[in-house]
Amino acid sequence: MILKKLEISGFKSFADKHALDFPCGISAIVGPNGSGKSNIADALRWVMGDQSMKSLRAHKGEDLIYSGTNSKKSVGRASVKIVFDNQTKRFPIDFEEVVVERKIFKDGENSYFMNGSQVRLKDISQTLSYARLGLSGYTIIGQGMGDSLVGASPKERLSMIEEALGLRPLQIKKEDAQNRLKETENNLTQAQNLMVEIEPHLKFLRRQVEKLKKRDELQDILNALKKEYVLAELFSIQKSKKECQNKLEEASRELEKENHILGELSRELEKIKSLSTASLEEDFSQENEISAQREKIIMQIGQIEGALRQTPVFEKKEKFVSWKNISAELESILRELKDVSNIKDLDLIRQNLSRIINKVENFLSSEKEETHEEASAGNLKKLKEEKISLEEKLNHLNASLETLRQNRKKSQEIKQSSYLKTFSKQEEFSQQKRKVENLAREKNSQAQSLSEIAQKESNAKNEMIQYGLASSDAQENILSQDEIYNLQREIDRASARLELAQDVDPEIEKEFKNTDERFNFLSTQVEDLNKAMGSLKEVIAELEQEMQEIFDKGFEKLKEEFKKFFEIIFTGGQADLIFHKNKEEKAGPRPKAEEYEDDEYGESAKAVVGGVEIIAEIPGKRVKRVEALSGGERSLVSIALLFGIVAVSEPPFLVLDEIDAPLDENNCRKFAQILKELSQKTQFIVITHNRETMQAAGVLYGITVNEGESRILSMKLD
Structure with missing residues (x-):
């Protein structure tokens, strides 16, 4: 158990402050249609950083704030808080509890807090990713998303599977490394351009400094x-x-x-x-x-x-x-x-x-x-x-x-x-x-x-004092008049040569020093940037290698779990997952085209882009594309794949919003049985109308509505 509590205040239909505790593996939320059950799922999605108004079923941020009724005034803000148990250190921070809170005000301003300190959305997303909690679509499965895994594109499906396999933190690191690599490349280009710009002037300054040194020698x-x-x-x-x-x-x-x-x-x-x-x-x-x-x-x-x-x-x-x-x-x-x-x-x-x-x-x-x-x-x-x-x-x-x-x-x-x-x-x-x-x-x-x-x-x-000489030195330097005359001529010649070098500005040496230091700094920076680029490329390569190994290992296990739950749900049949690296490049075996009906699979099979493709063979039916299955069959395939992902990734918790609605009584029993099995390692919060699902829950929350305001009733089931 990781999710301990959810607190809602002023969010959507919940005007007052409400708290939901989740002390067991399966918690069920029930209530009539329109009572606000799905607002619980929206609250969880929103507090975990979802920015999509579509997924939150709103037009703008202010729509998330309780708007009031004829008998109750509106509130000025909405806030949602979730409390995680961190005794097992799923989150890499030194707290036994991790409290995440999000607030929104009527002006649309959002604030994020972690353990009481204001943080960025990025900080929350990164922290949650360490516990394999993300927003790619499988942590919270909402209404109409029962067959999202089946209805999603191969690329979207691949993203969900990658997150489920725990690749999201590595992907964040890779994206961060790629961003830093891009930034480093830009910095390198700028530094190189500056060096190209500075170098001619530096050469000129160096020549001037050499002249200045010759002048100093003279x-x-x-x-x-x-x-x-x-x-x-x-x-x-x-x-x-x-x-x-x-x-x-x-x-x-x-x-x-x-x-x-x-x-x-x-x-x-x-x-x-x-x-x-x-x-x-x-x-x-x-x-x-x-x-x-x-x-x-x-x-x-x-x-x-x-x-x-x-x-x-x-x-x-x-x-x-x-x-x-x-x-x-x-x-x-x-x-x-x-x-x-x-x-x-x-x-x-x-x-x-x-x-x-x-x-x-x-x-x-x-x-x-x-x-x-x-x-x-x-x-x-x-x-x-x-x-x-x-x-x-x-x-x-x-x-x-x-x-x-x-x-x-x-x-x-x-x-x-x-x-x-x-x-x-x-x-x-x-x-x-x-x-x-x-x-x-x-x-x-x-x-x-x-x-x-x-x-x-x-x-x-x-002059002797100026040159640091003593009067006694003069007695040791006796020269004839001719020698003094020749010495004066040498001084005149040296003075003339020195005069020719007077056109060099003494400040040029300072400018050369500054420019040379800047050039050397840029040169060092270029060297460091090249090293950094090499290191980042190595990091990216290592991350890609690590992700590839994790994905390969996890994908194979996912295929096995998917097949297992598919056979349980359909009482037989066959199913498979095929990974395509990119267009017309396939990472795994797939049935031959002639095994499918041309009008249902045919040429489209050759046009699959990079992603994960689902192959499902329903008992008593010919092998068909998932897209050709009925709505109920697609829902069952989605549930089988979802349970396979849960079995492999073992997420801390999962929110299922009425995904069992299309199931008949027999399949509901199977669904409840699988939930109990998986709840040993994963915490489930299920929004349902199904009795079989309710009976599998340890805690039952009832949602009622009165004049547009939702209220919560709780019941612990033995």
């Missing part, structure tokens, strides 16, 4: 060259720095020395300039003296002119012209004296005065005789005295002029000597100053060079 080479160059350059810079420092120190010493010399020259030049200033002062004094002498001479000439004008002879008309000329010359000399500025001018004036005096003497001599008689002795004496005085004054003037000339000459000599000394020292000072300026520029240049070298040294040291 960069490494360039870095190595630069390291060597930096070390050599640092040593060269340090050497130049030392040389520059030495030159700067030398220039500083030389500049200090020359600055000292320049200072000495400056002091000497100042001394000479002081002497020149004294000489100039002396010249100024002489100029003053000359000016004084000039005034004195002018005064003396005036005196001479006055004296001459007082002489008696001066008034003589005939002599006036000569004297006037002498006077004019004296006026000219006076004008020259006003402009005299140097000794040469004084000498010239002195000469002119001497010439004038001579003229005066000559004039006086010529006038001596003429005036002798006219002049008195006093006048002559006076003239002589004037002459003597004039001569004395002239001599005095000559002496003064000579003194001035000597002083001027001396002054000129001193000035000339001072000028030469000053010019010489000035030239020497200028040369020394230029030398000092050149040395200062040289020092500044060396200082600037030293600053630039220090900056280069700092840059080189920074």
